[in-house]
Amino acid sequence: MLTLLVGRFAAACGMSRPANQNAATLRVPYEELESTLDRAFVKIGFDPVRAKLCARLFAETTRDGVYSHGLNRFPRFLATIENGLVDIHARPERVAACCALERWDGKQGPGNLNAHDSMARAIALARESGVGCIALANTNHWMRGGTYGWQAADAGFIGVCWTNTLANVPPWGASDPRLGNNPLVIAVPRPGGHVVLDMAISQFSYGALASYRARGESLPVDGGYDSEGRLSRDPAAIEASSRGLPIGYWKGSGLSLLLDMIATLLSGGLSTVQIPRDSLKEGRVSQVFLAFNLAALDPGDFPARMADEIVRFVQLPPGSSGERVRTPGAKTLALRAENLRLGVPVDSAIWRDIQALSRVS
Amino acid sequence: MLTLLVGRFAAACGMSRPANQNAATLRVPYEELESTLDRAFVKIGFDPVRAKLCARLFAETTRDGVYSHGLNRFPRFLATIENGLVDIHARPERVAACCALERWDGKQGPGNLNAHDSMARAIALARESGVGCIALANTNHWMRGGTYGWQAADAGFIGVCWTNTLANVPPWGASDPRLGNNPLVIAVPRPGGHVVLDMAISQFSYGALASYRARGESLPVDGGYDSEGRLSRDPAAIEASSRGLPIGYWKGSGLSLLLDMIATLLSGGLSTVQIPRDSLKEGRVSQVFLAFNLAALDPGDFPARMADEIVRFVQLPPGSSGERVRTPGAKTLALRAENLRLGVPVDSAIWRDIQALSRVS
Numbered sequence: 001m002l003t004l005l006v007g008r009f010a011a012a013c014g015m016s017r018p019a020n021q022n023a024a025t026l027r028v029p030y031e032e033l034e035s036t037l038d039r040a041f042v043k044i045g046f047d048p049v050r051a052k053l054c055a056r057l058f059a060e061t062t063r064d065g066v067y068s069h070g071l072n073r074f075p076r077f078l079a080t081i082e083n084g085l086v087d088i089h090a091r092p093e094r095v096a097a098c099c100a101l102e103r104w105d106g107k108q109g110p111g112n113l114n115a116h117d118s119m120a121r122a123i124a125l126a127r128e129s130g131v132g133c134i135a136l137a138n139t140n141h142w143m144r145g146g147t148y149g150w151q152a153a154d155a156g157f158i159g160v161c162w163t164n165t166l167a168n169v170p171p172w173g174a175s176d177p178r179l180g181n182n183p184l185v186i187a188v189p190r191p192g193g194h195v196v197l198d199m200a201i202s203q204f205s206y207g208a209l210a211s212y213r214a215r216g217e218s219l220p221v222d223g224g225y226d227s228e229g230r231l232s233r234d235p236a237a238i239e240a241s242s243r244g245l246p247i248g249y250w251k252g253s254g255l256s257l258l259l260d261m262i263a264t265l266l267s268g269g270l271s272t273v274q275i276p277r278d279s280l281k282e283g284r285v286s287q288v289f290l291a292f293n294l295a296a297l298d299p300g301d302f303p304a305r306m307a308d309e310i311v312r313f314v315q316l317p318p319g320s321s322g323e324r325v326r327t328p329g330a331k332t333l334a335l336r337a338e339n340l341r342l343g344v345p346v347d348s349a350i351w352r353d354i355q356a357l358s359r360v361s
Numbered sequence: 362m363l364t365l366l367v368g369r370f371a372a373a374c375g376m377s378r379p380a381n382q383n384a385a386t387l388r389v390p391y392e393e394l395e396s397t398l399d400r401a402f403v404k405i406g407f408d409p410v411r412a413k414l415c416a417r418l419f420a421e422t423t424r425d426g427v428y429s430h431g432l433n434r435f436p437r438f439l440a441t442i443e444n445g446l447v448d449i450h451a452r453p454e455r456v457a458a459c460c461a462l463e464r465w466d467g468k469q470g471p472g473n474l475n476a477h478d479s480m481a482r483a484i485a486l487a488r489e490s491g492v493g494c495i496a497l498a499n500t501n502h503w504m505r506g507g508t509y510g511w512q513a514a515d516a517g518f519i520g521v522c523w524t525n526t527l528a529n530v531p532p533w534g535a536s537d538p539r540l541g542n543n544p545l546v547i548a549v550p551r552p553g554g555h556v557v558l559d560m561a562i563s564q565f566s567y568g569a570l571a572s573y574r575a576r577g578e579s580l581p582v583d584g585g586y587d588s589e590g591r592l593s594r595d596p597a598a599i600e601a602s603s604r605g606l607p608i609g610y611w612k613g614s615g616l617s618l619l620l621d622m623i624a625t626l627l628s629g630g631l632s633t634v635q636i637p638r639d640s641l642k643e644g645r646v647s648q649v650f651l652a653f654n655l656a657a658l659d660p661g662d663f664p665a666r667m668a669d670e671i672v673r674f675v676q677l678p679p680g681s682s683g684e685r686v687r688t689p690g691a692k693t694l695a696l697r698a699e700n701l702r703l704g705v706p707v708d709s710a711i712w713r714d715i716q717a718l719s720r721v722s
Contacts, residue, residue: 251560
């Protein structure tokens with residue numbers, strides 16, 4: 001069964017939205033999605049409590065419209081369990097601490113569970129100390145980074161987290177990749193809908209490049225270099241050169257480096273320079289999780305009121321008849337509502353396999 | 362005397378490197394620069410201890426080659442003292458605290474002194490609690506943001522800080538500026554030379570645009586929009602439209618928004634949406650200062666060794682015969698060494714006025 005699923009890896013990997021792909025999709029009620037995944041993870045061998053959490057994180061990511069990092073990543077997740085990269089029984093362990101700052105070893109456990117535990121711990125520290133910081137080494141791909149931002153904001157905390165990755169972006173001034181795209185997540189709670197930024201430091205993900213290429217479109221802005229080292233908007237040329245562009249050229253190049261240095265030095269783990277450049281072996285990454293106790297500092301209504309005012313102004317300034325700007329997280333909330341109403345879109349082949357796996361006796 | 366200096370404001374404002382400008386420059390020994398500034402600040406009315414710190418911060422910024430935010434900003438600094446924006450006698454006050462997280466009111470004091478006090482306080486908190494966070498409201502322009510990154514790294518701490526600003530960048534999808542360029546500083550200590558990123562969220566500062574225009578050059582990459590709303594590399598067109606581009610287009614737009622929200626909500630201060638859009642009235646900004654106690658978590662040699670390994674790899678990977686990449690902070694260290702050796706370059710007119718001010722009896 002595992003082998004069957006893993007076989008679909010290549011097909012599912014580049015998929016970012018089922019609706020845009022050739023593969024048949026169908027819509028599944030959210031509860032059915034989560035409970036089926038739960039049974040599948042138990043069959044794979046997860047402890048029941050961890051299976052439940054893992055199922056919820058995969059299901060919520062798909063529900064929120066981040067298809068590439070939800071169900072469509074399930075085959076690849078299984079592949080990394082099969083090849084020994086991910087140890088489903090491992091739990092993170094604290095290895096050093098100084099009050100509100102702690103260093104944990106992820107023991108190569110499932111990246112989403114480790115990350116969820118780490119943000120929960122950062123929140124617990126911030127509850128006591130105002131701010132909490134967890135540095136996590138030896139963990140695996142955290143799937144959708146935004147998950148841990150929403151987690152902090154749902155608890156009423158400001159959350160910030162980032163991960164390093166394998167090298168897939170050349171530093172400004174160089175031609176070969178020596179920096180990761182190191183996704184960065186920043187979340188601010190707001191009663192009217194949290195504001196959650198979830199962005200890689202590269203201008204386009206490789207999944208996005210593949211989607212543009214499949215549609216025969218060029219990129220709206222420069223996305224990387226062609227094989228001659230010229231800035232390019234041709235997705236195929238950038239895929240061929242493996243030279244994506246950091247946001248802001250020299251600025252994103254510096255930002256990526258600093259995020260990797262902080263994650264590596266605080267966690268005591270691997271740097272981008274040491275992580276294998278093979279997506280099925282990309283493991284033992286380093287991450288940082290920060291939570292800020294806004295309510296302890298300001299129990300009044302200022303934070304909620306001001307957050308609303310800022311979002312309103314940025315979306316549409318007073319007196320403006322012009323365009324409406326989408327703030328980070330707004331698209332997620334819209335897709336979440338739609339998918340809860342209509343059912344969550346799933347790739348029918350992957351869904352059939354997960355259903356079969358959940359019924360194995 | 363103040364009026365004389367203020368009169369030079371317009372000329373000095375856009376200057377980023379004296380050596381590139383028409384104005385005559387000369388080189389002054391560092392000690393003379395700092396001591397002359399010290400006497401000038403005392404004459405202006407600063408308390409002697411604050412005058413000394415203010416002189417050092419201005420002199421070090423010039424010594425490090427960030428001319429636009431050092432001595433060349435002195436006339437503008439005086440102008441904001443004269444117009445009442447900056448209160449030279451004000452000291453920041455703590456208004457709320459939860460262990461390692463504190464909210465301070467900058468009381469509209471000098472922005473560089475407030476920021477220096479805040480990073481010092483964040484370091485003190487991190488010494489006790491592993492991590493320390495200061496949110497500062499009602500402060501003024503912090504001059505060179507990198508100063509507070511170097512301050513943390515010199516103390517052996519990882520430092521992160523940012524400020525909001527007046528609105529000078531349109532959000533992605535809009536045409537009028539509703540976001541600040543909100544400079545972000547990230548510093549990691551390294552025995553061989555700290556790695557310090559000091560970047561605004563806009564792709565080019567207005568000072569940089571002016572320099573390109575003066576040299577008759579177009580920008581190397583898109584820097585903003587022309588008056589018709591098209592992406593442009595023409596510095597004059599972008600200056601005319603006042604529509605700079607955030608780094609990474611939609612990504613920097615989100616990043617700028619989140620940095621403003623966190624600074625505003627944690628500090629209880631003004632957001633970019635409320636800060637006057639006039640550089641001589643741009644005041645009461647909000648800032649965040651974070652320090653991380655790397656040594657408490659890891660007293661061994663791992664952090665220093667690993668920082669060196671990462672920098673070496675990113676600069677020039679093993680086996681590569683190619684280009685050498687400059688890491689953030691390297692240019693500062695090179696200019697610092699050069700200026701300490703040859704004398705610090707100063708604009709001769711501004712320098713003459715400061716000397717005169719320092720001798721007023």
